[in-house]
Amino acid sequence: MATKYTESHEWVRMDGDVAVCGITPHAAEQLGDVVFVELPDTGRALSKGDDMAVVESVKAASDVYAPISGEVVAVNQDIVDAPEKVNESPDQDAWFVKIKPSDASELDGLMDEAAYKAHTDE
Amino acid sequence: MAMNSQGRQTRAANEMNAEVSTHTGNKALQIEEPLIFERGAEGGSGVDLPEPEGIMPRLGGQQAESAPELPGLSEPEAMRHYVRLSQKNYAIDMGIFPLGSCTMKHNPRLNEKTARMPGFSDIHPLQPESTVQGALELMDRLAGWLKELTAMPAVAMSPKAGAHGELCGMMAIKAALVARGEAGTRTRVLVPESAHGTNPATAAQCGFKVDKLPAADDGRVDLQAFKSKLGPDVAGIMVTNPNTCGLFERDIREMADAVHEAGGYFYCDGANFNAIMGKTRPGELGIDAMHINLHKTFSTPHGGGGPGSGPTVLSEALAPFAPVPFVVSDEDGFRLVETAAGEGEQAFGRMVAFHGQMGMFVRALTYMLSHGKDGLRQAAEDAVLNANYVQKRLSAEMTPAFPGTCMHEALFSDAFLKDTGVGTIDFAKAMIDEGFHPMTMYFPLVVSGAMLIEPTETESKFGLDQFCDSLLALAKEAKSGNTERFEAAPVYAPKRRLDETQAARKPVLRWQPEMAEAMAAE
Numbered sequence: 001m002a003t004k005y006t007e008s009h010e011w012v013r014m015d016g017d018v019a020v021c022g023i024t025p026h027a028a029e030q031l032g033d034v035v036f037v038e039l040p041d042t043g044r045a046l047s048k049g050d051d052m053a054v055v056e057s058v059k060a061a062s063d064v065y066a067p068i069s070g071e072v073v074a075v076n077q078d079i080v081d082a083p084e085k086v087n088e089s090p091d092q093d094a095w096f097v098k099i100k101p102s103d104a105s106e107l108d109g110l111m112d113e114a115a116y117k118a119h120t121d122e
Numbered sequence: 123m124a125m126n127s128q129g130r131q132t133r134a135a136n137e138m139n140a141e142v143s144t145h146t147g148n149k150a151l152q153i154e155e156p157l158i159f160e161r162g163a164e165g166g167s168g169v170d171l172p173e174p175e176g177i178m179p180r181l182g183g184q185q186a187e188s189a190p191e192l193p194g195l196s197e198p199e200a201m202r203h204y205v206r207l208s209q210k211n212y213a214i215d216m217g218i219f220p221l222g223s224c225t226m227k228h229n230p231r232l233n234e235k236t237a238r239m240p241g242f243s244d245i246h247p248l249q250p251e252s253t254v255q256g257a258l259e260l261m262d263r264l265a266g267w268l269k270e271l272t273a274m275p276a277v278a279m280s281p282k283a284g285a286h287g288e289l290c291g292m293m294a295i296k297a298a299l300v301a302r303g304e305a306g307t308r309t310r311v312l313v314p315e316s317a318h319g320t321n322p323a324t325a326a327q328c329g330f331k332v333d334k335l336p337a338a339d340d341g342r343v344d345l346q347a348f349k350s351k352l353g354p355d356v357a358g359i360m361v362t363n364p365n366t367c368g369l370f371e372r373d374i375r376e377m378a379d380a381v382h383e384a385g386g387y388f389y390c391d392g393a394n395f396n397a398i399m400g401k402t403r404p405g406e407l408g409i410d411a412m413h414i415n416l417h418k419t420f421s422t423p424h425g426g427g428g429p430g431s432g433p434t435v436l437s438e439a440l441a442p443f444a445p446v447p448f449v450v451s452d453e454d455g456f457r458l459v460e461t462a463a464g465e466g467e468q469a470f471g472r473m474v475a476f477h478g479q480m481g482m483f484v485r486a487l488t489y490m491l492s493h494g495k496d497g498l499r500q501a502a503e504d505a506v507l508n509a510n511y512v513q514k515r516l517s518a519e520m521t522p523a524f525p526g527t528c529m530h531e532a533l534f535s536d537a538f539l540k541d542t543g544v545g546t547i548d549f550a551k552a553m554i555d556e557g558f559h560p561m562t563m564y565f566p567l568v569v570s571g572a573m574l575i576e577p578t579e580t581e582s583k584f585g586l587d588q589f590c591d592s593l594l595a596l597a598k599e600a601k602s603g604n605t606e607r608f609e610a611a612p613v614y615a616p617k618r619r620l621d622e623t624q625a626a627r628k629p630v631l632r633w634q635p636e637m638a639e640a641m642a643a644e
Contacts, residue, residue, distance in 0.1 A: 033622075035626035
């Protein structure tokens with residue numbers, strides 16, 4: 001399934017029945033060098049739009065929002081240990097959390113790649 | 123004739139420009155100063171005392187087995203170390219300190235004179251009240267000025283900084299909600315996106331849920347969005363006015379009425395009070411609580427120069443919950459209400475052990491008395507005039523973040539640097555080479571590559587012109603493609619550009635002797 005995007009620069013992609021989420025390359029570039037990442041506990045129930053994680057760069061600290069509602073089933077400890085990975089591979093290796101969606105149809109309301117590109121070009 | 127054998131050349135024989143590599147690493151008065159732990163001889167000391175004999179420790183076996191590892195410096199060595207470090211520093215006494223949102227104004231020397239009067243500087247918080255009547259009267263007088271300037275009936279003097287004052291205000295709001303029986307239901311606090319980070323942090327610390335208010339295109343709170351977020355679960359709002367974009371929230375009265383109608387309270391972040399002091403009064407704008415940074419608005423030293431002080435004014439609705447201690451007076455003189463009984467019955471508690479920053483109280487009242495009501499108003503007017511002068515002049519080459527005039531600070535985005543390869547950080551570092559402290563960078567977050575300049579009323583037109591000329595020249599240089607100096611900047615600072623990323627990812631917070639060896643080996 002194709003990757004979907006939020007206006008607040010998170011991406012989400014279904015992998016089987018879990019949604020893999022992260023922040024977009026555009027967001028990572030805007031943030032600059034990422035120096036700290038805080039992730040939620042697994043098992044936490046999230047509603048779409050909830051504060052899900054915190055990412056801190058030399059410029060600013062930013063909240064990362066849940067792009068979809070559901071339960072956190074996995075978090076990427078690698079980016080906590082090595083925050084620079086968020087700059088190196090934001091859309092692949094540096095995923096943030098895996099969520100088991102409570103309503104996968106929420107994805108339909110998100111942007112596709114073309115729409116997100118138009119959004120960031122604004 | 124009498125021959126003078128001391129004839130010498132009276133001008134340089136060689137006007138070379140090349141860098142000379144000195145044996146010491148020093149460059150004339152730019153001295154390479156090691157850390158104090160890397161200086162001095164082991165066991166060295168500033169005093170020469172005989173070895174103590176026959177001392178019986180009474181520490182029950184807890185005494186240290188070995189001497190503490192202190193740098194062994196003589197008094198002149200220690201003195202020189204700190205003076206050399208101080209000469210590498212930049213200070214408001216050296217030049218413009220244009221940090222936006224910080225109000226780095228001149229600290230008048232008169233303040234220092236009064237603060238050093240023995241009746242204020244040599245007293246102890248536990249002295250009997252009868253022996254410190256003058257100090258208590260000063261606190262009462264200062265409280266009176268703060269209440270008058272803000273049209274508020276009460277002020278908590280004890281908070282020790284801006285964020286501490288925020289905490290005081292939000293705790294008063296919480297106490298009022300508890301008294302109303304609504305603390306369990308009113309859990310949401312609205313905070314604009316452009317707020318100081320301390321605002322949402324304070325709300326969260328008090329157990330509230332933070333709900334972000336979007337900014338409208340003109341940099342102010344989006345009034346419609348704000349109204350749509352009000353509801354029976356709203357405890358209050360936290361708004362900075364003028365806001366961190368340097369703009370006056372024109373709808374503030376309407377916002378206050380709306381939040382009151384919805385049953386919530388209005389906290390105002392008073393960090394930018396310098397722009398409106400003597401011009402408008404928060405009590406008349408419908409505000410319930412606001413901290414006042416004495417260290418910004420009332421010229422007490424801060425930012426490494428001294429402690430903050432954040433007295434918090436409270437409205438009629440919140441006044442009963444003001445924390446102890448506070449000063450009251452009757453026919454017997456001044457006294458402190460120290461416990462939650464009598465006058466302090468509903469006090470939400472106590473925020474500090476004693477009474478607040480006495481030294482800052484003396485300085486702030488000195489500033490008020492030496493300026494008077496008209497002088498304070500003029501300070502605010504001059505601060506706004508200076509910021510607008512800077513905004514107008516710099517707009518020739520730089521991009522103002524929002525159209526129109528500003529209040530006490532001028533905000534620019536990095537749009538004028540687009541496609542130059544120079545970023546806000548490079549621009550700021552180049553300012554260091556020009557001999558200026560940079561402005562606030564990358565804040566507020568709502569503006570791309572923000573550069574926030576607050577000149578304050580301190581600067582003369584001469585000083586502002588020199589600053590503006592320099593920034594305009596830098597902007598032209600960046601646009602002309604001469605980006606080398608920006609990439610290299612700062613070239614003339616005692617230390618070149620530091621690696622902020624590495625410092626954040628692998629912070630080294632404590633010096634260890636082996637580090638010096640490791641660095642020497644590299």
